[in-house]
Amino acid sequence: MTNTNKTKNTKIVKLTECAMLLALSIILSFVTVYQMPMGGGITLLSMLPVMLVSIKYGIGTGLSVSLTFSLFQLLQGILSGNVFVYCTTASAQIICALFDYIVPFAVLGFAGIFVNIGKKNSSVNAYILKAVSGIAIMIFLRFVCHYITGVVIWGQWAENMSPYLYSLIYNAQYMLPECIFTAVAAAILLRVNRIRQLLSK
Numbered sequence: 001m002t003n004t005n006k007t008k009n010t011k012i013v014k015l016t017e018c019a020m021l022l023a024l025s026i027i028l029s030f031v032t033v034y035q036m037p038m039g040g041g042i043t044l045l046s047m048l049p050v051m052l053v054s055i056k057y058g059i060g061t062g063l064s065v066s067l068t069f070s071l072f073q074l075l076q077g078i079l080s081g082n083v084f085v086y087c088t089t090a091s092a093q094i095i096c097a098l099f100d101y102i103v104p105f106a107v108l109g110f111a112g113i114f115v116n117i118g119k120k121n122s123s124v125n126a127y128i129l130k131a132v133s134g135i136a137i138m139i140f141l142r143f144v145c146h147y148i149t150g151v152v153i154w155g156q157w158a159e160n161m162s163p164y165l166y167s168l169i170y171n172a173q174y175m176l177p178e179c180i181f182t183a184v185a186a187a188i189l190l191r192v193n194r195i196r197q198l199l200s201k
Helices: 003-029 048-057 059-080 090-110 124-152 163-190 193-198
Strands: 032-035 041-043
Touching: 003 048, 003 059, 041 163, 048 059, 048 090, 048 124, 048 163, 059 090, 090 124, 124 163, 163 193
Parallel strands: none
Antiparallel strands: 032 041
């Protein structure tokens, strides 16, 4: 087999794997363990497959896949018909689209930011720690994005409560469990030798 054919096959494998993991994230996003009344909820590890792309292929590929995932989330929010109806101004709609959908899900593509640091001398435990740390930090950044919209937009429904406190409590109710479940699941999966091999380039 020539180098050209090898490169072509590698690209096809990469594209196929990315498409499968993206599709898995989309499917899992429909499996809601707990749904919050004003949007958001705990899903069945829907963020994890997309973040695994970043862990295997790096930030560049991870971002392209996570951005696609974010656009799907935005489309899903629009089609649901129960989100943007509360955004009464154009600025509110832009903020909602950016910080409730596009940015918070796009940042998941940075999940693999630590895995290649000191990779040559990295033990299994160190590799898992770096991967899980990247996952947890990106989920926290997603929380920050939702917190912003909670303060700017959804805080108007905070009855006798500061919008800052309201947004913190509301978003923590589903983002904290989602972060814990995803990080624990990632740590368990990465303990499996075969899965670590599949995530190696």
